[in-house]
Amino acid sequence: MLERHEIETFLILAEELHFGRTATRLRVTTGRVSQTVKKIERRIGAALFERTSRTVNLTPIGRQLAADLGPIVSDMEKALRRAVTAGRGVEGVLRVGFMGAAAGQLVSKALNVFGPRHPECAPQLVEVGNADVGTLMREGEVDVLVAARPFPGVVLGPVLMTEPRVLAVPAAGPLAAEEFVPVAALTEHPVLQLSTQALHGVGVTRQSSCIPEGEELLIGPSVSTFSEMLTMVGAGRGVVPVGAHVASYHPRPDIAYVPFCDSSPVEWGPVWLEANETERVRAFVRAAVDANAPVPEPVGADRAARPTS
Amino acid sequence: MLERHEIETFLILAEELHFGRTATRLRVTTGRVSQTVKKIERRIGAALFERTSRTVNLTPIGRQLAADLGPIVSDMEKALRRAVTAGRGVEGVLRVGFMGAAAGQLVSKALNVFGPRHPECAPQLVEVGNADVGTLMREGEVDVLVAARPFPGVVLGPVLMTEPRVLAVPAAGPLAAEEFVPVAALTEHPVLQLSTQALHGVGVTRQSSCIPEGEELLIGPSVSTFSEMLTMVGAGRGVVPVGAHVASYHPRPDIAYVPFCDSSPVEWGPVWLEANETERVRAFVRAAVDANAPVPEPVGADRAARPTS
DNA sequence: ACTTCTTACGTCATTCGTAAACATC
DNA sequence: GATGTTTACGAATGACGTAAGAAGT
Numbered sequence: 001m002l003e004r005h006e007i008e009t010f011l012i013l014a015e016e017l018h019f020g021r022t023a024t025r026l027r028v029t030t031g032r033v034s035q036t037v038k039k040i041e042r043r044i045g046a047a048l049f050e051r052t053s054r055t056v057n058l059t060p061i062g063r064q065l066a067a068d069l070g071p072i073v074s075d076m077e078k079a080l081r082r083a084v085t086a087g088r089g090v091e092g093v094l095r096v097g098f099m100g101a102a103a104g105q106l107v108s109k110a111l112n113v114f115g116p117r118h119p120e121c122a123p124q125l126v127e128v129g130n131a132d133v134g135t136l137m138r139e140g141e142v143d144v145l146v147a148a149r150p151f152p153g154v155v156l157g158p159v160l161m162t163e164p165r166v167l168a169v170p171a172a173g174p175l176a177a178e179e180f181v182p183v184a185a186l187t188e189h190p191v192l193q194l195s196t197q198a199l200h201g202v203g204v205t206r207q208s209s210c211i212p213e214g215e216e217l218l219i220g221p222s223v224s225t226f227s228e229m230l231t232m233v234g235a236g237r238g239v240v241p242v243g244a245h246v247a248s249y250h251p252r253p254d255i256a257y258v259p260f261c262d263s264s265p266v267e268w269g270p271v272w273l274e275a276n277e278t279e280r281v282r283a284f285v286r287a288a289v290d291a292n293a294p295v296p297e298p299v300g301a302d303r304a305a306r307p308t309s
Numbered sequence: 310m311l312e313r314h315e316i317e318t319f320l321i322l323a324e325e326l327h328f329g330r331t332a333t334r335l336r337v338t339t340g341r342v343s344q345t346v347k348k349i350e351r352r353i354g355a356a357l358f359e360r361t362s363r364t365v366n367l368t369p370i371g372r373q374l375a376a377d378l379g380p381i382v383s384d385m386e387k388a389l390r391r392a393v394t395a396g397r398g399v400e401g402v403l404r405v406g407f408m409g410a411a412a413g414q415l416v417s418k419a420l421n422v423f424g425p426r427h428p429e430c431a432p433q434l435v436e437v438g439n440a441d442v443g444t445l446m447r448e449g450e451v452d453v454l455v456a457a458r459p460f461p462g463v464v465l466g467p468v469l470m471t472e473p474r475v476l477a478v479p480a481a482g483p484l485a486a487e488e489f490v491p492v493a494a495l496t497e498h499p500v501l502q503l504s505t506q507a508l509h510g511v512g513v514t515r516q517s518s519c520i521p522e523g524e525e526l527l528i529g530p531s532v533s534t535f536s537e538m539l540t541m542v543g544a545g546r547g548v549v550p551v552g553a554h555v556a557s558y559h560p561r562p563d564i565a566y567v568p569f570c571d572s573s574p575v576e577w578g579p580v581w582l583e584a585n586e587t588e589r590v591r592a593f594v595r596a597a598v599d600a601n602a603p604v605p606e607p608v609g610a611d612r613a614a615r616p617t618s
Numbered sequence: 619a620c621t622t623c624t625t626a627c628g629t630c631a632t633t634c635g636t637a638a639a640c641a642t643c
Numbered sequence: 644g645a646t647g648t649t650t651a652c653g654a655a656t657g658a659c660g661t662a663a664g665a666a667g668t
Contacts, residue, residue, distance in 0.1 A: 031660080046392075052667070279354060363643065631656105638649105642648100643645085
């Protein structure tokens with residue numbers, strides 16, 4: 001394989017047919033061009049240029065090689081540009097995933113800021129019901145996900161919103177009457193599990209963070225969808241800690257939502273694979289923060305001072 | 310544009326997904342692989358591999374780039390191989406041109422040696438009647454030409470055969486009766502000119518080499534083909550110096566061939582553009598010399614000592 | 619004499635290997 | 644502790660510019 005500078009020297013000389021101009025375009029000296037070309041010719045075993053001190057011309061072999069190499073180099077530059085654009089550019093497609101209606105709200109507001117700010121980027125919304133999020137991200141199906149955290153995998157992300165954690169309990173059960181419930185209740189009542197590869201452990205992890213040391217979560221039946229989970233709760237088969245917004249998004253006569261008295265709040269925010277971080281992702285996160293962060297009341301000159309990116 | 314070693318490192322790591330094996334294949338250390346990959350990623354602006362200390366995997370961007378770059382590199386190697394084969398290899402096509410029947414004989418004998426010696430090479434015979442030889446060679450239509458020399462252009466070549474120079478004269482003219490003719494006759498009788506771009510001046514050059522100092526060739530009418538030239542001679546419109554073989558190849562009642570008494574012999578041999586010299590050309594010239602050179606009578610051990618290449 | 623390609627040589631950038639640090643299983 | 648990736652640093656390859664040379668106009 002030829003070195004980059006050899007290929008470039010050859011192709012530019014093949015185009016210019018003049019050592020001086022070639023050297024100028026390459027920002028090197030004519031001597032360098034001469035030596036580089038000669039080196040290639042030694043490698044090939046034949047002259048690529050027919051040259052006197054006054055004229056330079058391609059030999060048949062040189063002409064063939066230039067014809068072959070030109071499109072190849074062009075394609076390579078294209079491939080590289082594509083990668084750079086994907087990594088450093090903001091244009092292109094950004095796949096934003098979200099889990100749950102509350103996340104949808106956050107994403108929606110974020111895109112209201114992101115859209116006008118980056119008209120050359122086409123955001124795609126992807127509802128991630130209950131899928132293998134890790135795989136989705138690794139495959140590139142989702143660039144960034146907005147969901148309740150802490151999230152298990154190898155991921156990152158700032159907080160966009162918090163809400164109280166409440167416990168979904170059967171309306172007919174004893175807990176429904178309580179005004180507050182302690183986290184310790186999760187050790188006494190079976191906690192439903194959303195069973196998915198990706199979400200395996202999410203519920204546990206999310207909840208275990210607020211369970212007293214030494215206590216064990218009481219694992220309940222597994223369910224595969226969110227609505228199935230609520231049905232199970234209504235049927236008295238278990239309880240499940242959720243964000244407070246679920247009470248208003250999913251009001252059901254057979255379920256009561258009881259606030260925890262001692263639980264940390266649920267944190268919502270963007271989450272992505274560190275390896276998949278691109279400029280698009282960073283731009284979206286900035287937009288999401290700007291759109292959802294509690295904006296300080298604009299008073300006088302403060303408004304102009306507020307950072308926009 | 311990425312450097313060669315960067316592209317190779319990236320593609321091999323994308324294939325192996327393992328720094329150690331990649332380093333082994335590249336004959337470098339793992340540290341080098343790590344730094345090279347990191348450098349590319351800085352250039353791209355995003356990670357190409359998602360790696361822990363135990364696993365290496367392509368990111369979506371890395372996967373895309375590998376898919377783009379793989380065929381490109383493959384094509385580039387193909388193009389390079391093609392050029393190297395054309396330059397250094399003997400296989401492929403060798404276009405041998407010849408001017409005149411005598412040259413055809415020489416080429417024929419040369420190919421009898423060349424053919425068995427290089428069965429992977431396909432020689433193509435090209436009769437070069439009276440064309441722009443320089444252009445033919447520069448365009449690659451003819452790799453090597455066998456003809457009478459000295460030849461004008463920027464060319465080379467050893468001598469395969471010599472023959473006396475004779476003068477074609479009208480059978481009815483006064484010169485026809487002479488047993489020998491001096492070169493000085495060319496200054497007294499009009500010399501026909503084969504008019505072609507490439508051959509412009511060939512006749513003059515070839516002949517002038519044997520004309521006395523200070524004397525001027527008497528330029529006669531121009532003709533465009535060899536047979537036309539002979540016809541003109543027969544018609545008494547001029548004379549033309551040719552090789553002795555013409556007397557037997559083109560015997561005509563209206564023409565007499567009178568030997569020069571003081572001319573240097575005509576030299577026949579291969580001729581090619583220095584810039585177009587390839588291994589194929591060298592191999593053909595070797596074969597031509599071996600086939601046509603006066604072979605020393607093989608006597609005893611001398612035969613084995615004779616070089617064959 | 620002037621332009622243009624080639625060659626020689628000293629300098630410097632970049633890549634290389636060595637080796638130690640760090641992370642994960 | 645074994646395996647595997649990252650980082651630090653001195654050494655060497657090789658690309659560079661300078662400058663002189665050769666060849667043709």
